[in-house]
Amino acid sequence: MSKRGYHHGNLRQALVEAALDLIEAKGPAGFTLSEAAKQAGVTPAAVYRHFAGRDDLIAEAALQGYEMFGALMEFAYRSGQPSALAAFEATGRAYLAFARKHPGHYIAMFESGISVNRTPELAAAALAARAVLEQAAKQLSEHIPPENRPPAAMFSAHIWAMSHGVVELFARGAPGSASPFAPEDLLESGIGIYLRGLGLLPVE
Structure with a gap:
């Protein structure tokens, strides 16, 4: 699983890429938003600026x-x-x-x-x-x-x-x-x- 992380201010796309890594590794139901945030290198609260869930x-x-x-x-x-x-x-x-x-x-x-x-x-x-x-x-x-x-x-x-x-x-x-x-x-x-x-x- 790669750690692409949050770069260049594009948090929304960084979260999508983190989710793709997690989907490949754990399946679509096998991860949380908090894990996606950690993978992207941001706090869980930051996720909700872009995605409701x-x-x-x-x-x-x-x-x-x-x-x-x-x-x-x-x-x-x-x-x-x-x-x-x-x-x-x-x-x-x-x-x-x-x-x-x-x-x-x-x-x-x-x-x-x-x-x-x-x-x-x-x-x-x-x-x-x-x-x-x-x-x-x-x-x-x-x-x-x-x-x-x-x-x-x-x-x-x-x-x-x-x-x-x-x-x-x-x-x-x-x-x-x-x-x-x-x-x-x-x-x-x-x-x-x-x-x-x-x-x-x-x-x-």
């Missing part, structure tokens, strides 16, 4: 996570163009990459119990992130005959659920979760099976 602090970490996640998904989607298939597959890989690189944010976003509707800003950031994957699904599903085409929201939800499952079960190093396959391979093969079922990939 721990949930507000975690919600801010989740908000920043969704903003980063959305930007990464957008970059992955654009980098895969002009191929709809490449763009779609890139967003799946970006999901796994984000969870590995930013575990504190990921936990705050998906495992803390904080509702994305807690604040309008958090809801908007979460919606924007999901919209990238839905756009990729919509673009790819245009290659499916209309009578067999699933709604883009359902299509993207399936891939989101698959990506989340691989992260939760095999990419976070949880005890007893060892897999004989790399998470990247599990996700790629799972997406491949799904896309073949929709007729978007040739059956091998």
Whole structure:
């Protein structure tokens, strides 16, 4: 656990970074505001100038996570163009990459119990992130005959659920979760099976 501490007058961000360290180490319910204050190098009373409670602090970490996640998904989607298939597959890989690189944010976003509707800003950031994957699904599903085409929201939800499952079960190093396959391979093969079922990939 790193000790970033309070520097340059940005107490709010120092507290968020302290919370991210504590979330990674203890989970979202395993620390107090006093511990976050100590990690940031300030008194507990100082925390309340910026956050009403721990949930507000975690919600801010989740908000920043969704903003980063959305930007990464957008970059992955654009980098895969002009191929709809490449763009779609890139967003799946970006999901796994984000969870590995930013575990504190990921936990705050998906495992803390904080509702994305807690604040309008958090809801908007979460919606924007999901919209990238839905756009990729919509673009790819245009290659499916209309009578067999699933709604883009359902299509993207399936891939989101698959990506989340691989992260939760095999990419976070949880005890007893060892897999004989790399998470990247599990996700790629799972997406491949799904896309073949929709007729978007040739059956091998």
